[in-house]
Amino acid sequence: MRTFFISWLVLSIAMTTSNTFGQYLVAGTYTHNNSTSKGIYVYDFDPQTGTLQPVSSVETANPSFQVVSKDQRFVYSVNETADGGISAFSVEPARGKLTLLNTVKSMGDDPCYLETDRSGQWLFASNYSSGSFSIYPILKDGSLGALSQLVTHKGSGPDTTRQRGPHVHSTTISPDNKFLFVCDLGTDQIVSYPFNARTGKVDTANTASIQTAPGAGPRHMVISKNKKWVYNIDEMFGTVNVYALHKGKLRHLQTADGLKAEKGKAAGADIHLSPDNKFLYTSQRSSSTIEVYKTDLKTGMIHYAGSVSTNGNFPRNFTIDPSGRWLLAANQKSDNITLFKINPDTGMPEPTGREVKTGIPVSLKWISK
Numbered sequence: 001m002r003t004f005f006i007s008w009l010v011l012s013i014a015m016t017t018s019n020t021f022g023q024y025l026v027a028g029t030y031t032h033n034n035s036t037s038k039g040i041y042v043y044d045f046d047p048q049t050g051t052l053q054p055v056s057s058v059e060t061a062n063p064s065f066q067v068v069s070k071d072q073r074f075v076y077s078v079n080e081t082a083d084g085g086i087s088a089f090s091v092e093p094a095r096g097k098l099t100l101l102n103t104v105k106s107m108g109d110d111p112c113y114l115e116t117d118r119s120g121q122w123l124f125a126s127n128y129s130s131g132s133f134s135i136y137p138i139l140k141d142g143s144l145g146a147l148s149q150l151v152t153h154k155g156s157g158p159d160t161t162r163q164r165g166p167h168v169h170s171t172t173i174s175p176d177n178k179f180l181f182v183c184d185l186g187t188d189q190i191v192s193y194p195f196n197a198r199t200g201k202v203d204t205a206n207t208a209s210i211q212t213a214p215g216a217g218p219r220h221m222v223i224s225k226n227k228k229w230v231y232n233i234d235e236m237f238g239t240v241n242v243y244a245l246h247k248g249k250l251r252h253l254q255t256a257d258g259l260k261a262e263k264g265k266a267a268g269a270d271i272h273l274s275p276d277n278k279f280l281y282t283s284q285r286s287s288s289t290i291e292v293y294k295t296d297l298k299t300g301m302i303h304y305a306g307s308v309s310t311n312g313n314f315p316r317n318f319t320i321d322p323s324g325r326w327l328l329a330a331n332q333k334s335d336n337i338t339l340f341k342i343n344p345d346t347g348m349p350e351p352t353g354r355e356v357k358t359g360i361p362v363s364l365k366w367i368s369k
Contacts (some may be wrong), residue, residue, distance in 0.1 A: 009344050022046060024055070024096040026075060027062040027330065027337060028363030036037030036335070037359030038091075039063055040077060042096040042367075046322045050339055052356050055096040060087050065113050065317075065363045070120035072368050074142035078111040078125065079103070086111065086125055086136070088144050091367055106132060106173045107150045108132045113220075115172040118177035131166025131186055134202050148200035155187035158214045159236065162263040163187070169235070175227040179248035185217040185235055192248045210250045212241060218318045220270055225277045229240070229253075238266030240282060240293065242300055258291045261285050266332040270317040275324040279305070279347035283315040283329065290329060291320060291338075292347050308349050311338045319364040329362035337361050 023045045024171030029037035043052040063077040072091065075098055079085035084106035089098040108127025109327040115124045116138070123136045125143060132152040138144040157163025160316055167186035173195070174181065180193045180202055191209040193202035212218045217236035223229070223245065230243040230250055241252040245299040259266055267285035273295070274281070280293040288310050293302035310318075312331025320327050320342070327340040327349045337356045 001074070021355050022369050024068055024367040024369065025052060025067070025319075025328065027358055027363040028066045028077060028362050028365075029358060030064055030080075030332070030360040030362060031062050033360075035121060035360045039363075040066070040075075040098060041358055042344065043356065044096060045321065046184055047325065050326050050341060050352060050354070052337075052339070054251065054356075056098065058089065058098045058100065059225070061102070063087070063358055063363070066365045067114040067123070068365050068367055069142065070118075074101070074138075075365075075367070076114050076116075076123055076144070078106065078108050078114055084108050084111045084127055084130075085112070086123070087146060088142055090142055093369060096367070101141065104136060104144045104147075107134045107147060115171045115173055117173050117195070117197055118175075119197050120177050121197065124171040124173070124180065125298055126168045126171050126182075127233060128167050128169060128338065132166050132170055132180060135202070137200055149202065151193075151202060151204055153182075153184055153187060153191070155184075156188075156263070157188045157217070162217070162236065163196045163215070170221065172221050172223065174245075174248060175223060181221060181230070183218040183221055183232060185219055187220065188214055188216055190221070190232060190250060192219055192250065194248065208249045210243070210252065213237060213239070213255070219268060222271050222273055224300065226297075231271060231273070231302070231317070233265075233268040233271040235268045236266060236368055238268040238284055238286065238316055240271070240280070240302065244300065252256065254301050255269075256302055256304060258307065259287060261335070269313075269315065272318070272320055274320060274342070274347065275322065278337075281318070281320070281327070283310070283318050285314045285316065286333075288313055288315060290315070290327065290349055292349070294347060305346065306348060308340070308351070310322055311351055311355070312336050316362040317364055318366065319366065322366060322368070328364055330358075332360055332362050335359050337364070
């Protein structure tokens with residue numbers, strides 16, 4: 001009996017430890033073009049072993065990007081369709097199950113990105129094809145309320161094929177929650193809007209903007225932990241820009257081109273910093289690689305360290321787990337999510353040979369258990 005009790009106690013502690021430090025991985029997909037995917041998939045991730053196990057899924061149309069609420073209780077997903085939608089889901093922590101709460105119109109075509117403000121009360125949606133972004137309140141039950149504001153950009157870029165009009169590709173809230181940065185691929189601009197968290201509106205009369213290289217097409221951005229530096233990846237050039245951040249305004253410091261692709265051939269996608277901010281990572285769909293840059297924590301500048309194949313085709317988004325030990329890439333055209341172990345000294349992702357087959361995976365996000 002004593003032996004049984006000790007064994008049971010050890011097992012219970014192990015299970016508790018696993019649940020405490022484990023994560024759920026949320027995989028968004030495309031469901032069109034004869035995809036085998038039906039919607040959003042949730043996997044149980046063990047950060048000790050780097051293994052993934054499917055636990056649940058929910059059907060929804062073209063859930064190509066998600067954001068998780070600050071309290072980890074809700075998941076919000078775009079429905080990237082011509083008439084644009086945003087769906088809110090509750091999370092059942094014990095099983096990783098998502099349950100639909102409600103769906104609202106994104107008020108634009110082909111929404112491709114979501115962000116919540118620092119208070120967790122407001123949701124921002126980027127409407128790519130319409131060149132606009134919308135703001136919605138997050139209600140106490142996690143559902144989305146009535147539209148707070150819709151802002152539509154104007155302008156164009158030099159690429160007459162892809163920049164005939166504005167294309168809002170992402171929104172990023174500042175660390176102090178006072179500014180919203182909007183990357184516009186169509187106009188080659190990053191626009192900073194003063195944001196009022198009490199009203200859920202941005203001030204369109206007092207914006208600041210910075211221009212990227214003509215035809216570069218800014219896509220995503222990330223802000224450093226010390227709140228001093230901003231890094232953005234350009235989709236059409238594949239370049240990475242470094243900016244100094246001060247009171248909601250950006251000052252250009254550096255442009256790096258690890259890909260060195262010919263103009264018009266690049267397809268830069270996602271960008272993330274390691275948890276300790278010592279390394280910066282980008283995904284390049286044109287070469288199906290993850291690029292690694294070493295960061296200077298004092299100056300914010302970056303130095304190209306190398307790249308690694310994602311062992312798949314067309315990595316749209318990727319993610320680094322909260323422990324900083326693992327990198328996972330969503331390979332859109334090869335229907336697989338691949339797993340890498342990050343070398344803590346060099347920052348380079350090292351292939352593990354493990355993958356999860358998922359139909360057209362494009363977005364990866366974490367839910368803490």
